[in-house]
Amino acid sequence: MKTTAEDLSLILKQQNISVTPQRVQILKNIMERHDHPSADNIFQEVRRALPMISFNTVYKTLETFCQLGLIMKVNPLHEVARYDGNTTPHTHLICTRCHQVEDLYWDWPKEIPLPDLRSSGFQVESVAVQLFGLCRRCQNEAATPL
Ligand SMILES: [Zn+2]
Ligand SMILES: [Zn+2]
Structure with missing residues (x-):
């Protein structure tokens, strides 16, 4: 933008x-x-x-x-915080090797059945989905160390 x-x-x-x-x-x-x-x-x-x-x-x-x-x-890998200027709803493709974070617009099913949380008293406000894996570049280079 x-x-x-x-x-x-x-x-x-x-x-x-x-x-x-x-x-x-x-x-x-x-x-x-x-x-x-x-x-x-x-x-x-x-x-x-x-x-x-x-x-x-x-x-x-x-x-x-x-x-x-x-x-x-x-905080994809619980290390250094990363910031996102895009606050429209979206999820992320996170490369576990090079830590690249790519935007993904995916209308994933919102009606995921949540576990019964009554005993914990926890109130869920939102559910976040992120996809972890290897980016295209890292798939090619996975054999070679960083
Ligand atoms: Zn990568
Ligand atoms: Zn993003």
Whole structure:
């Protein structure tokens, strides 16, 4: 998604948070890419435009955006959090070898029978499905170590 500085400022204003050059750059970066970057990936890009920015600022800003629902967090392999600027419902194809995360629009059956959770008292709000496997590139290279 191509975003203008005006669009981005408006998005931030709608959330009642102040519009800073850091926030605008970080939001622009995450919304324009589709590779589900880590905080460090975003930091490396954003610091080109804002050399004084710290990793901590990038990280905290991403967490704020997550809380506001502007972006989503994906923790595919329980290691480094990855962020997703695409908040429309979709699932992910996750490569267990190179950790590539690809978007998948799949209308999977929503009426999955849930287990009886009455005894645990847990209230389910949503069910997430992610598909793990090997991307095309890794299938070809699976024989060779990374
Ligand atoms: Zn792969
Ligand atoms: Zn995604």
